[in-house]
Amino acid sequence: MSLEITLFVIFALAAAVSAVMVVTRSNPVIAALFLVVNFGSLAGLFLTLHAQFIAVTEIIVYAGAIMVLFLFVIMLIKPENEQKFLAVNKKIKLTAVFLAALILVQIAYIILFANPSARLNPDLNASVQAGTIESIGTLIFTKYILPFEAAGYLLLAATIGALVLAKKKFE
Amino acid sequence: MTIPIEYYLILSGFMFLTGVVGVLTRRNAIVVFMSIELMLNSADLTFVAFSSYLGNSIGQVFVFFVMTVAAAEAAVGLAIIIAVFRNKKTVNIDEINILKW
Helix, strand or coil: CCHHHHHHHHHHHHHHHHHHHHHHCCCHHHHHHHHHHHHHHHHHHHHHCCCHHHHHHHHHHHHHHHHHHHHHHHHHHCCCCCCCCCCCCHHHHHHHHHHHHHHHHHHHHHHHHHCHHHHCCCCHHHHHHHHCHHHHHHHHHCCCHHHHHHHHHHHHHHHHHHHHHCCCCCC | CCCCHHHHHHHHHHHHHHHHHHHHHCCEHHHHHHHHHHHHHHHHHHHHHHHHHHCCCHHHHHHHHHHHHHHHHHHHHHHHHHHHHHHHCCCECCCCCCCCC
């Protein structure tokens, strides 16, 4: 097995297992920590796809900023533990899992039927070039400058909105 | 690029459906939020996989914007959860039903 496949298997297993753990753990703090594991393994998967910039951003923005926010809110409101995943409403939950598995089989069938790798001829150099911060930055600051500015305004609006919403009393 | 792109797509579908199950079955608003982050991330994985296999950066530019929106959404959503908790003293979404009739 080549290094690429080994890394993919390790990161994919970590991502899948930690995703299941996020949904099934009854303690929200443990779920949040498994979500950090999930983000870390996704960053590893992005690295196997030669997307260096996105991998680093994933770690900084998701595992760094967003998860700190989540853990802060969990600390502030200290939610009581839910019951074990299958303890209440067992039938409904099993039905949900069964339906999700069914849809996953459908999606997998559609993906395998469409056979995208027969139509793609991946070029290693182009792939590495696409993931560099130069090519992404060039696109963001030329062709996609308007969405970029809009994203800036969105973040400003979100900051103000979060401050207003979390204030002590509505005026 | 020895790994077929299908593997990435199926992993992404698995993560997305895990997130869907989380949103539908969990009752804690914060965990529901985390499941939404899971779904956003699985979409990111698909974008990056196609971007890399096509040798085209636009997918990764889009992932950058998805991350921006996810950060904004997390900030506002958690502020809403805090505001709701201040009024109702709970984050259980079965008990937050003031808009139901």
